[in-house]
Amino acid sequence: MKMSSLYERSLKVIPPVAGRATKLGVVRGEGAYLYTEDGRKVLDFASGVAVCNLGHNNPAVIKAAKEQMDKLIHGGHNVVYYESYVKLAEKIVELTGNKTMVYFSNSGAEANEGAIKLAKYITKRQAIISFKGSFHGRTLATTSITGSSSKYRKNYEGLLPSVYFAEYPYCFRCPYKQNKESCNMECISQFEDMFKKLIEPESVAAIIMEPVQGEGGYIVPPKKFLKAVREICDKYGICLIFDEVQCGFGRTGKIFAHENFEVEPDIFTCAKAIASGFPLSAVIGKKELMEKWPAGAHGGTFGGNPVACAASLATIKELESGVLDNANNMGNYLKEELLKLKDKYACIGDIRGIGLMIGMEFCKENNNPDGDIVTFIREVAVNNNLILLGCGTEHNVLRFIAPLTVEKSEIDMAISIVEKGIVEYLNK
Known part of the structure; x- marks a missing residue:
């Protein structure tokens, strides 16, 4: 008999007011990654909503x-x-x-x-x-x-x-x-x-x-x-x-x-x-x-x-031992890579941020906010083992909250998944 997931079990005992950004059930975390109950390794660019700035379970x-x-x-x-x-x-x-x-x-x-x-x-x-x-x-x-x-x-x-x-x-x-x-x-x-x-x-x-x-x-x-x-x-x-x-x-x-x-x-x-x-x-x-x-x-x-x-x-x-330097260096790199996407896709209206607090705002042709694409990209991302959160009063901003210890290869992985989501949305 198949065991119920943490999400399924929660429906019986936790009220809807305690909502989640995903349905993932996790069993442990390490560095930039969360490990799920079904054996997935997920790159966490939410960092517990900007809590785990040093990554998960810093030694x-x-x-x-x-x-x-x-x-x-x-x-x-x-x-x-x-x-x-x-x-x-x-x-x-x-x-x-x-x-x-x-x-x-x-x-x-x-x-x-x-x-x-x-x-x-x-x-x-x-x-x-x-x-x-x-x-x-x-x-x-x-x-x-x-x-x-x-x-x-x-x-x-x-x-x-x-x-x-x-x-x-x-x-x-x-x-x-x-x-x-x-x-x-x-x-x-x-x-x-x-x-x-x-x-x-x-x-x-x-x-x-x-x-x-x-x-x-x-x-x-x-x-x-x-x-x-x-x-x-x-x-x-x-x-x-x-x-x-x-x-x-x-x-x-x-x-x-x-x-x-x-x-x-x-x-x-x-x-x-x-x-x-x-x-x-x-x-x-x-x-x-x-x-x-x-x-x-x-x-x-x-x-x-x-x-x-x-x-x-x-x-x-x-933080004082070099993590802040990495935050600035990787923040600059992430921003540069996101700006490259902005040059390729008209649906990206703005890239902004300081350090590793970076937002990507999406717009429709008339520059009106487009929250639908953010919802779509986040779904594609979680299906490809990446957690991203949205923000903005119109829910049309992807926020990148990578751990300050993030590596270039992890940023590259996230960028490729985000671009995959953009392409799939535009080709619907």
Whole structure:
């Protein structure tokens, strides 16, 4: 009698809200590959949704986690102090110029909740400005500041009050219908218009944004824009929060994504890749702000778990040992190969990204978004042992989230499969 697959078994016990991008059942992972229950070796260019930046089961991370498990699995960071927590905080403070302090949580959404709570507490203001196309989490508060899909909000209204949405500088599809030659940076002047018509700046606690937008389409904003937002926040005493949950910890070729833009936030958040698969996140804020956040104003039980902190320390050490160089080199190579495909196929509208955070946007003849081809290519890919994810508010962007340890031969394999999907779609 044939055994049921993990997917088939899940249908009886797991609700549909816990959806998956594929129906694959996997039994182990190693490097850039997942191994399935039916014996397939699958190249993973999703990396657990930008979590496994060092690849699956990095040996140094596993070693650090096992050693910590022999010492202490849980102590409770609101009860006692322990080495891995304090040492990781010291390391992150060092990486951020010794001007910050760190609070650890479990998930990206939890970190973003902490960040907006911190901003509200410190400023004693209520309003938050977020961006269309953003994704910050699925809790009620982070759903309130997420602007990439109305389905995340359906049946959950009312949400956190006093949230306002600005246009993100999506240059390929400029919301102001401008092009590079005629652009007047309306994406910057929109804030003064917002302050005049919707909310006074003195009522705004924070502007929260992804330095590189993830779910919204792997969109890289102009450096000039981020610098302007920093100046606006300085002018009005608004906290600038960067959500680096997906774009942080090496994904853009630097430890922190905002380093690419030479702009320092007041507060920023990290999660996903911070501990190579162990649940951990961080709220990182300027010291002068964090010192004003008193005991009891925020908290949690599992944040800063000893094993996760040990895994994070090992992750940072690996990133600093040459992995970031590989991310930049392989990111450049991947981008070059994708641009070659763009020259061959008119359905590819744009290639963009930094490091190994790269998006490929597909369009119809009239330049309207084409999400159907992305769905088709992803299906062809998984049938040919490659995992790819889509993104974009119109679901028309393929996102390439290869591990930062990826090799040229693995990129070549992925490119050939993507091209196979394009050709098959166009020849339907």
